[in-house]
Amino acid sequence: MAEAVGPVGLHHYYAAVGNREAKLATLLELLQALQATTSRRHLAICCSARDTLDAVVHALLQTRAFAVTAIHSDLTEKERELALTNFRRGAFGPASTGQSSAAGPGGGAEAGSLRERSGLDVAASRDVEQLPCVLASTDVCLKALPKELLPVGVSLVVEYELPPSKEVYSRRMQALFGGGKDRRAQRCVVVDMVEAGAVGAFRALEGFAASPVLEMPVRVEDMFTARS
Structure with a gap:
Protein backbone atom coordinates (compact mmCIF):
# COMPACT_ATOMS: atom_id res chain seq x y z
CA MET A 1 0.00 0.00 0.00
CA ALA A 2 1.27 3.47 -0.84
CA GLU A 3 2.17 5.69 2.08
CA ALA A 4 -0.38 8.46 2.60
CA VAL A 5 0.82 12.02 2.19
CA GLY A 6 -2.22 13.90 3.44
CA PRO A 7 -4.07 13.56 6.76
CA VAL A 8 -5.06 10.03 7.72
CA GLY A 9 -8.62 8.79 8.18
CA LEU A 10 -11.56 8.26 5.85
CA HIS A 11 -12.03 10.78 3.02
CA HIS A 12 -15.16 10.50 0.90
CA TYR A 13 -15.76 11.87 -2.62
CA TYR A 14 -18.30 11.48 -5.41
CA ALA A 15 -18.16 11.65 -9.20
CA ALA A 16 -21.41 12.61 -10.95
CA VAL A 17 -22.04 10.83 -14.26
CA GLY A 18 -24.88 11.07 -16.76
CA ASN A 19 -25.63 7.40 -17.45
CA ARG A 20 -24.24 3.86 -17.25
CA GLU A 21 -21.98 4.25 -20.30
CA ALA A 22 -20.54 7.49 -18.96
CA LYS A 23 -20.00 5.84 -15.59
CA LEU A 24 -17.75 3.15 -17.06
CA ALA A 25 -15.80 5.71 -19.09
CA THR A 26 -15.37 7.89 -15.99
CA LEU A 27 -14.11 4.92 -13.98
CA LEU A 28 -11.45 4.17 -16.60
CA GLU A 29 -10.41 7.82 -16.71
CA LEU A 30 -10.14 7.90 -12.92
CA LEU A 31 -7.98 4.78 -12.75
CA GLN A 32 -5.78 5.91 -15.63
CA ALA A 33 -5.28 9.28 -13.92
CA LEU A 34 -4.25 7.49 -10.74
CA GLN A 35 -1.89 5.28 -12.73
CA ALA A 36 -0.18 8.41 -14.07
CA THR A 37 0.80 9.50 -10.55
CA THR A 38 4.04 8.47 -8.91
CA SER A 39 2.36 6.19 -6.34
CA ARG A 40 1.29 2.63 -7.15
CA ARG A 41 -1.93 2.07 -5.23
CA HIS A 42 -4.01 -1.05 -4.77
CA LEU A 43 -7.74 -0.43 -4.94
CA ALA A 44 -11.10 -2.15 -4.76
CA ILE A 45 -14.26 -1.70 -6.81
CA CYS A 46 -17.60 -2.57 -5.19
CA CYS A 47 -20.55 -3.77 -7.27
CA SER A 48 -24.00 -4.86 -6.17
CA ALA A 49 -24.82 -7.03 -9.20
CA ARG A 50 -22.84 -9.73 -11.00
CA ASP A 51 -23.63 -8.31 -14.46
CA THR A 52 -22.13 -4.99 -13.42
CA LEU A 53 -19.03 -6.72 -12.08
CA ASP A 54 -18.61 -8.57 -15.39
CA ALA A 55 -18.81 -5.34 -17.39
CA VAL A 56 -16.30 -3.55 -15.16
CA VAL A 57 -13.79 -6.41 -15.17
CA HIS A 58 -14.08 -6.85 -18.93
CA ALA A 59 -13.42 -3.13 -19.52
CA LEU A 60 -10.39 -3.15 -17.21
CA LEU A 61 -8.90 -6.23 -18.85
CA GLN A 62 -9.33 -4.64 -22.28
CA THR A 63 -7.01 -1.80 -21.26
CA ARG A 64 -4.22 -4.25 -20.30
CA ALA A 65 -3.19 -1.57 -17.81
CA PHE A 66 -4.30 -3.20 -14.54
CA ALA A 67 -3.79 -6.46 -12.69
CA VAL A 68 -7.41 -7.44 -12.07
CA THR A 69 -8.75 -9.87 -9.48
CA ALA A 70 -12.50 -10.55 -9.51
CA ILE A 71 -14.33 -12.27 -6.67
CA HIS A 72 -17.78 -13.55 -7.59
CA SER A 73 -20.24 -16.34 -6.88
CA ASP A 74 -19.02 -18.66 -9.66
CA LEU A 75 -15.78 -19.21 -7.73
CA THR A 76 -15.61 -21.76 -4.95
CA GLU A 77 -14.90 -20.60 -1.42
CA LYS A 78 -11.31 -21.81 -1.71
CA GLU A 79 -10.84 -20.02 -5.05
CA ARG A 80 -12.13 -16.77 -3.55
CA GLU A 81 -9.75 -17.08 -0.61
CA LEU A 82 -6.82 -17.81 -2.92
CA ALA A 83 -7.74 -14.87 -5.15
CA LEU A 84 -7.81 -12.50 -2.19
CA THR A 85 -4.53 -13.85 -0.82
CA ASN A 86 -2.85 -13.37 -4.20
CA PHE A 87 -4.28 -9.87 -4.53
CA ARG A 88 -2.84 -8.89 -1.17
CA ARG A 89 0.54 -10.14 -2.36
CA GLY A 90 0.28 -7.95 -5.44
CA ALA A 91 -0.19 -11.05 -7.59
CA PHE A 92 -3.11 -12.24 -9.70
CA GLY A 93 -6.12 -14.18 -8.55
CA PRO A 94 -8.97 -15.73 -10.55
CA ALA A 95 -10.77 -13.14 -12.65
CA SER A 96 -13.67 -13.35 -15.02
CA THR A 97 -14.91 -11.54 -18.06
CA GLY A 98 -18.27 -13.04 -17.12
CA GLN A 99 -21.26 -13.90 -19.23
CA SER A 100 -22.70 -10.43 -19.60
CA SER A 101 -23.21 -8.93 -23.04
CA ALA A 102 -20.20 -6.68 -22.44
CA ALA A 103 -17.94 -9.70 -22.73
CA GLY A 104 -18.62 -9.88 -26.45
CA PRO A 105 -18.85 -13.00 -28.62
CA GLY A 106 -17.58 -16.09 -26.87
CA GLY A 107 -17.09 -14.15 -23.62
CA GLY A 108 -17.93 -16.87 -21.14
CA ALA A 109 -16.61 -17.03 -17.60
CA GLU A 110 -12.96 -17.95 -17.33
CA ALA A 111 -10.53 -18.16 -14.45
CA GLY A 112 -6.83 -17.49 -14.20
CA SER A 113 -4.47 -14.57 -14.04
CA LEU A 114 -4.23 -11.62 -16.38
CA ARG A 115 -0.79 -12.92 -17.30
CA GLU A 116 -2.19 -16.30 -18.33
CA ARG A 117 -5.06 -14.90 -20.38
CA SER A 118 -2.83 -12.40 -22.13
CA GLY A 119 -0.26 -15.02 -23.13
CA LEU A 120 2.59 -12.87 -21.84
CA ASP A 121 6.16 -14.12 -21.88
CA VAL A 122 8.42 -14.02 -18.82
CA ALA A 123 9.87 -10.59 -19.59
CA ALA A 124 6.45 -9.06 -20.21
CA SER A 125 5.05 -10.66 -17.06
CA ARG A 126 7.56 -8.70 -14.98
CA ASP A 127 6.01 -5.51 -16.37
CA VAL A 128 2.52 -6.80 -15.53
CA GLU A 129 3.60 -7.32 -11.93
CA GLN A 130 4.24 -3.57 -11.71
CA LEU A 131 0.67 -2.72 -12.70
CA PRO A 132 -1.80 -1.32 -10.15
CA CYS A 133 -3.77 -4.16 -8.56
CA VAL A 134 -7.56 -3.89 -8.75
CA LEU A 135 -9.91 -6.06 -6.68
CA ALA A 136 -13.48 -6.18 -8.01
CA SER A 137 -16.13 -7.85 -5.88
CA THR A 138 -19.87 -8.17 -5.42
CA LYS A 166 -26.03 1.50 5.83
CA GLU A 167 -25.35 -2.17 6.58
CA VAL A 168 -23.85 -2.78 3.13
CA TYR A 169 -21.84 0.45 3.32
CA SER A 170 -20.42 -0.48 6.73
CA ARG A 171 -19.53 -3.98 5.53
CA ARG A 172 -17.64 -2.57 2.56
CA MET A 173 -15.65 -0.18 4.74
CA GLN A 174 -14.88 -2.82 7.38
CA ALA A 175 -13.83 -5.49 4.87
CA LEU A 176 -11.69 -3.24 2.68
CA PHE A 177 -10.28 -0.64 5.10
CA GLY A 178 -10.79 -2.21 8.51
CA GLY A 179 -12.28 -0.72 11.67
CA GLY A 180 -11.88 2.75 13.11
CA LYS A 181 -8.37 2.07 14.42
CA ASP A 182 -7.20 0.89 10.99
CA ARG A 183 -8.72 3.91 9.25
CA ARG A 184 -7.13 6.35 11.67
CA ALA A 185 -3.71 4.88 10.86
CA GLN A 186 -3.84 5.53 7.11
CA ARG A 187 -5.39 7.67 4.39
CA CYS A 188 -8.52 5.85 3.18
CA VAL A 189 -10.27 7.27 0.12
CA VAL A 190 -13.77 6.38 -1.11
CA VAL A 191 -15.17 7.49 -4.48
CA ASP A 192 -18.87 7.03 -5.22
CA MET A 193 -20.01 6.89 -8.85
CA VAL A 194 -23.38 8.66 -8.92
CA GLU A 195 -25.66 8.37 -11.97
CA ALA A 196 -28.23 11.06 -12.71
CA GLY A 197 -31.09 8.78 -11.65
CA ALA A 198 -29.50 7.80 -8.34
CA VAL A 199 -29.87 11.11 -6.50
CA GLY A 200 -32.16 9.58 -3.88
CA ALA A 201 -29.69 6.79 -3.09
CA PHE A 202 -26.88 9.34 -2.94
CA ARG A 203 -28.79 11.51 -0.45
CA ALA A 204 -29.34 8.43 1.69
CA LEU A 205 -25.61 7.67 1.51
CA GLU A 206 -24.79 11.18 2.70
CA GLY A 207 -26.90 10.46 5.76
CA PHE A 208 -24.95 7.41 6.91
CA ALA A 209 -21.47 7.87 5.38
CA ALA A 210 -18.64 7.91 7.91
CA SER A 211 -17.36 11.29 6.64
CA PRO A 212 -18.70 14.20 4.53
CA VAL A 213 -19.06 13.29 0.84
CA LEU A 214 -17.27 15.95 -1.22
CA GLU A 215 -17.09 16.49 -4.96
CA MET A 216 -14.09 14.71 -6.46
CA PRO A 217 -11.29 17.20 -7.19
CA VAL A 218 -10.14 17.83 -10.75
CA ARG A 219 -6.63 16.74 -9.81
CA VAL A 220 -7.13 13.13 -8.75
CA GLU A 221 -3.99 12.97 -6.62
CA ASP A 222 -5.46 15.68 -4.37
CA MET A 223 -7.78 13.05 -2.90
CA PHE A 224 -4.72 11.55 -1.22
CA THR A 225 -2.95 14.77 -0.27
CA ALA A 226 -5.56 17.49 0.40
CA ARG A 227 -6.27 18.42 4.00
CA SER A 228 -10.06 18.53 3.56
Missing part, protein backbone atom coordinates in the same frame (compact mmCIF):
# COMPACT_ATOMS: atom_id res chain seq x y z
CA ASP A 139 -21.35 -7.42 -2.01
CA VAL A 140 -22.49 -11.02 -1.59
CA CYS A 141 -18.94 -12.36 -1.92
CA LEU A 142 -17.43 -9.58 0.17
CA LYS A 143 -19.74 -10.59 2.99
CA ALA A 144 -18.63 -14.24 2.76
CA LEU A 145 -14.86 -13.65 2.93
CA PRO A 146 -13.18 -15.18 6.00
CA LYS A 147 -12.36 -12.72 8.77
CA GLU A 148 -8.74 -13.86 8.98
CA LEU A 149 -8.14 -12.42 5.48
CA LEU A 150 -9.66 -9.06 6.35
CA PRO A 151 -9.26 -6.16 6.13
CA VAL A 152 -8.01 -6.29 2.55
CA GLY A 153 -5.85 -3.21 3.07
CA VAL A 154 -6.48 -1.06 -0.01
CA SER A 155 -6.01 2.71 -0.06
CA LEU A 156 -8.91 3.44 -2.44
CA VAL A 157 -12.43 2.03 -2.70
CA VAL A 158 -14.61 2.88 -5.70
CA GLU A 159 -18.28 2.28 -5.00
CA TYR A 160 -19.24 1.71 -8.61
CA GLU A 161 -22.75 0.99 -7.41
CA LEU A 162 -23.97 2.92 -4.39
CA PRO A 163 -24.57 0.87 -1.25
CA PRO A 164 -28.31 0.19 -0.89
CA SER A 165 -28.17 0.42 2.90
Whole structure:
Protein backbone atom coordinates (compact mmCIF):
# COMPACT_ATOMS: atom_id res chain seq x y z
CA MET A 1 0.00 0.00 0.00
CA ALA A 2 1.27 3.47 -0.84
CA GLU A 3 2.17 5.69 2.08
CA ALA A 4 -0.38 8.46 2.60
CA VAL A 5 0.82 12.02 2.19
CA GLY A 6 -2.22 13.90 3.44
CA PRO A 7 -4.07 13.56 6.76
CA VAL A 8 -5.06 10.03 7.72
CA GLY A 9 -8.62 8.79 8.18
CA LEU A 10 -11.56 8.26 5.85
CA HIS A 11 -12.03 10.78 3.02
CA HIS A 12 -15.16 10.50 0.90
CA TYR A 13 -15.76 11.87 -2.62
CA TYR A 14 -18.30 11.48 -5.41
CA ALA A 15 -18.16 11.65 -9.20
CA ALA A 16 -21.41 12.61 -10.95
CA VAL A 17 -22.04 10.83 -14.26
CA GLY A 18 -24.88 11.07 -16.76
CA ASN A 19 -25.63 7.40 -17.45
CA ARG A 20 -24.24 3.86 -17.25
CA GLU A 21 -21.98 4.25 -20.30
CA ALA A 22 -20.54 7.49 -18.96
CA LYS A 23 -20.00 5.84 -15.59
CA LEU A 24 -17.75 3.15 -17.06
CA ALA A 25 -15.80 5.71 -19.09
CA THR A 26 -15.37 7.89 -15.99
CA LEU A 27 -14.11 4.92 -13.98
CA LEU A 28 -11.45 4.17 -16.60
CA GLU A 29 -10.41 7.82 -16.71
CA LEU A 30 -10.14 7.90 -12.92
CA LEU A 31 -7.98 4.78 -12.75
CA GLN A 32 -5.78 5.91 -15.63
CA ALA A 33 -5.28 9.28 -13.92
CA LEU A 34 -4.25 7.49 -10.74
CA GLN A 35 -1.89 5.28 -12.73
CA ALA A 36 -0.18 8.41 -14.07
CA THR A 37 0.80 9.50 -10.55
CA THR A 38 4.04 8.47 -8.91
CA SER A 39 2.36 6.19 -6.34
CA ARG A 40 1.29 2.63 -7.15
CA ARG A 41 -1.93 2.07 -5.23
CA HIS A 42 -4.01 -1.05 -4.77
CA LEU A 43 -7.74 -0.43 -4.94
CA ALA A 44 -11.10 -2.15 -4.76
CA ILE A 45 -14.26 -1.70 -6.81
CA CYS A 46 -17.60 -2.57 -5.19
CA CYS A 47 -20.55 -3.77 -7.27
CA SER A 48 -24.00 -4.86 -6.17
CA ALA A 49 -24.82 -7.03 -9.20
CA ARG A 50 -22.84 -9.73 -11.00
CA ASP A 51 -23.63 -8.31 -14.46
CA THR A 52 -22.13 -4.99 -13.42
CA LEU A 53 -19.03 -6.72 -12.08
CA ASP A 54 -18.61 -8.57 -15.39
CA ALA A 55 -18.81 -5.34 -17.39
CA VAL A 56 -16.30 -3.55 -15.16
CA VAL A 57 -13.79 -6.41 -15.17
CA HIS A 58 -14.08 -6.85 -18.93
CA ALA A 59 -13.42 -3.13 -19.52
CA LEU A 60 -10.39 -3.15 -17.21
CA LEU A 61 -8.90 -6.23 -18.85
CA GLN A 62 -9.33 -4.64 -22.28
CA THR A 63 -7.01 -1.80 -21.26
CA ARG A 64 -4.22 -4.25 -20.30
CA ALA A 65 -3.19 -1.57 -17.81
CA PHE A 66 -4.30 -3.20 -14.54
CA ALA A 67 -3.79 -6.46 -12.69
CA VAL A 68 -7.41 -7.44 -12.07
CA THR A 69 -8.75 -9.87 -9.48
CA ALA A 70 -12.50 -10.55 -9.51
CA ILE A 71 -14.33 -12.27 -6.67
CA HIS A 72 -17.78 -13.55 -7.59
CA SER A 73 -20.24 -16.34 -6.88
CA ASP A 74 -19.02 -18.66 -9.66
CA LEU A 75 -15.78 -19.21 -7.73
CA THR A 76 -15.61 -21.76 -4.95
CA GLU A 77 -14.90 -20.60 -1.42
CA LYS A 78 -11.31 -21.81 -1.71
CA GLU A 79 -10.84 -20.02 -5.05
CA ARG A 80 -12.13 -16.77 -3.55
CA GLU A 81 -9.75 -17.08 -0.61
CA LEU A 82 -6.82 -17.81 -2.92
CA ALA A 83 -7.74 -14.87 -5.15
CA LEU A 84 -7.81 -12.50 -2.19
CA THR A 85 -4.53 -13.85 -0.82
CA ASN A 86 -2.85 -13.37 -4.20
CA PHE A 87 -4.28 -9.87 -4.53
CA ARG A 88 -2.84 -8.89 -1.17
CA ARG A 89 0.54 -10.14 -2.36
CA GLY A 90 0.28 -7.95 -5.44
CA ALA A 91 -0.19 -11.05 -7.59
CA PHE A 92 -3.11 -12.24 -9.70
CA GLY A 93 -6.12 -14.18 -8.55
CA PRO A 94 -8.97 -15.73 -10.55
CA ALA A 95 -10.77 -13.14 -12.65
CA SER A 96 -13.67 -13.35 -15.02
CA THR A 97 -14.91 -11.54 -18.06
CA GLY A 98 -18.27 -13.04 -17.12
CA GLN A 99 -21.26 -13.90 -19.23
CA SER A 100 -22.70 -10.43 -19.60
CA SER A 101 -23.21 -8.93 -23.04
CA ALA A 102 -20.20 -6.68 -22.44
CA ALA A 103 -17.94 -9.70 -22.73
CA GLY A 104 -18.62 -9.88 -26.45
CA PRO A 105 -18.85 -13.00 -28.62
CA GLY A 106 -17.58 -16.09 -26.87
CA GLY A 107 -17.09 -14.15 -23.62
CA GLY A 108 -17.93 -16.87 -21.14
CA ALA A 109 -16.61 -17.03 -17.60
CA GLU A 110 -12.96 -17.95 -17.33
CA ALA A 111 -10.53 -18.16 -14.45
CA GLY A 112 -6.83 -17.49 -14.20
CA SER A 113 -4.47 -14.57 -14.04
CA LEU A 114 -4.23 -11.62 -16.38
CA ARG A 115 -0.79 -12.92 -17.30
CA GLU A 116 -2.19 -16.30 -18.33
CA ARG A 117 -5.06 -14.90 -20.38
CA SER A 118 -2.83 -12.40 -22.13
CA GLY A 119 -0.26 -15.02 -23.13
CA LEU A 120 2.59 -12.87 -21.84
CA ASP A 121 6.16 -14.12 -21.88
CA VAL A 122 8.42 -14.02 -18.82
CA ALA A 123 9.87 -10.59 -19.59
CA ALA A 124 6.45 -9.06 -20.21
CA SER A 125 5.05 -10.66 -17.06
CA ARG A 126 7.56 -8.70 -14.98
CA ASP A 127 6.01 -5.51 -16.37
CA VAL A 128 2.52 -6.80 -15.53
CA GLU A 129 3.60 -7.32 -11.93
CA GLN A 130 4.24 -3.57 -11.71
CA LEU A 131 0.67 -2.72 -12.70
CA PRO A 132 -1.80 -1.32 -10.15
CA CYS A 133 -3.77 -4.16 -8.56
CA VAL A 134 -7.56 -3.89 -8.75
CA LEU A 135 -9.91 -6.06 -6.68
CA ALA A 136 -13.48 -6.18 -8.01
CA SER A 137 -16.13 -7.85 -5.88
CA THR A 138 -19.87 -8.17 -5.42
CA ASP A 139 -21.35 -7.42 -2.01
CA VAL A 140 -22.49 -11.02 -1.59
CA CYS A 141 -18.94 -12.36 -1.92
CA LEU A 142 -17.43 -9.58 0.17
CA LYS A 143 -19.74 -10.59 2.99
CA ALA A 144 -18.63 -14.24 2.76
CA LEU A 145 -14.86 -13.65 2.93
CA PRO A 146 -13.18 -15.18 6.00
CA LYS A 147 -12.36 -12.72 8.77
CA GLU A 148 -8.74 -13.86 8.98
CA LEU A 149 -8.14 -12.42 5.48
CA LEU A 150 -9.66 -9.06 6.35
CA PRO A 151 -9.26 -6.16 6.13
CA VAL A 152 -8.01 -6.29 2.55
CA GLY A 153 -5.85 -3.21 3.07
CA VAL A 154 -6.48 -1.06 -0.01
CA SER A 155 -6.01 2.71 -0.06
CA LEU A 156 -8.91 3.44 -2.44
CA VAL A 157 -12.43 2.03 -2.70
CA VAL A 158 -14.61 2.88 -5.70
CA GLU A 159 -18.28 2.28 -5.00
CA TYR A 160 -19.24 1.71 -8.61
CA GLU A 161 -22.75 0.99 -7.41
CA LEU A 162 -23.97 2.92 -4.39
CA PRO A 163 -24.57 0.87 -1.25
CA PRO A 164 -28.31 0.19 -0.89
CA SER A 165 -28.17 0.42 2.90
CA LYS A 166 -26.03 1.50 5.83
CA GLU A 167 -25.35 -2.17 6.58
CA VAL A 168 -23.85 -2.78 3.13
CA TYR A 169 -21.84 0.45 3.32
CA SER A 170 -20.42 -0.48 6.73
CA ARG A 171 -19.53 -3.98 5.53
CA ARG A 172 -17.64 -2.57 2.56
CA MET A 173 -15.65 -0.18 4.74
CA GLN A 174 -14.88 -2.82 7.38
CA ALA A 175 -13.83 -5.49 4.87
CA LEU A 176 -11.69 -3.24 2.68
CA PHE A 177 -10.28 -0.64 5.10
CA GLY A 178 -10.79 -2.21 8.51
CA GLY A 179 -12.28 -0.72 11.67
CA GLY A 180 -11.88 2.75 13.11
CA LYS A 181 -8.37 2.07 14.42
CA ASP A 182 -7.20 0.89 10.99
CA ARG A 183 -8.72 3.91 9.25
CA ARG A 184 -7.13 6.35 11.67
CA ALA A 185 -3.71 4.88 10.86
CA GLN A 186 -3.84 5.53 7.11
CA ARG A 187 -5.39 7.67 4.39
CA CYS A 188 -8.52 5.85 3.18
CA VAL A 189 -10.27 7.27 0.12
CA VAL A 190 -13.77 6.38 -1.11
CA VAL A 191 -15.17 7.49 -4.48
CA ASP A 192 -18.87 7.03 -5.22
CA MET A 193 -20.01 6.89 -8.85
CA VAL A 194 -23.38 8.66 -8.92
CA GLU A 195 -25.66 8.37 -11.97
CA ALA A 196 -28.23 11.06 -12.71
CA GLY A 197 -31.09 8.78 -11.65
CA ALA A 198 -29.50 7.80 -8.34
CA VAL A 199 -29.87 11.11 -6.50
CA GLY A 200 -32.16 9.58 -3.88
CA ALA A 201 -29.69 6.79 -3.09
CA PHE A 202 -26.88 9.34 -2.94
CA ARG A 203 -28.79 11.51 -0.45
CA ALA A 204 -29.34 8.43 1.69
CA LEU A 205 -25.61 7.67 1.51
CA GLU A 206 -24.79 11.18 2.70
CA GLY A 207 -26.90 10.46 5.76
CA PHE A 208 -24.95 7.41 6.91
CA ALA A 209 -21.47 7.87 5.38
CA ALA A 210 -18.64 7.91 7.91
CA SER A 211 -17.36 11.29 6.64
CA PRO A 212 -18.70 14.20 4.53
CA VAL A 213 -19.06 13.29 0.84
CA LEU A 214 -17.27 15.95 -1.22
CA GLU A 215 -17.09 16.49 -4.96
CA MET A 216 -14.09 14.71 -6.46
CA PRO A 217 -11.29 17.20 -7.19
CA VAL A 218 -10.14 17.83 -10.75
CA ARG A 219 -6.63 16.74 -9.81
CA VAL A 220 -7.13 13.13 -8.75
CA GLU A 221 -3.99 12.97 -6.62
CA ASP A 222 -5.46 15.68 -4.37
CA MET A 223 -7.78 13.05 -2.90
CA PHE A 224 -4.72 11.55 -1.22
CA THR A 225 -2.95 14.77 -0.27
CA ALA A 226 -5.56 17.49 0.40
CA ARG A 227 -6.27 18.42 4.00
CA SER A 228 -10.06 18.53 3.56
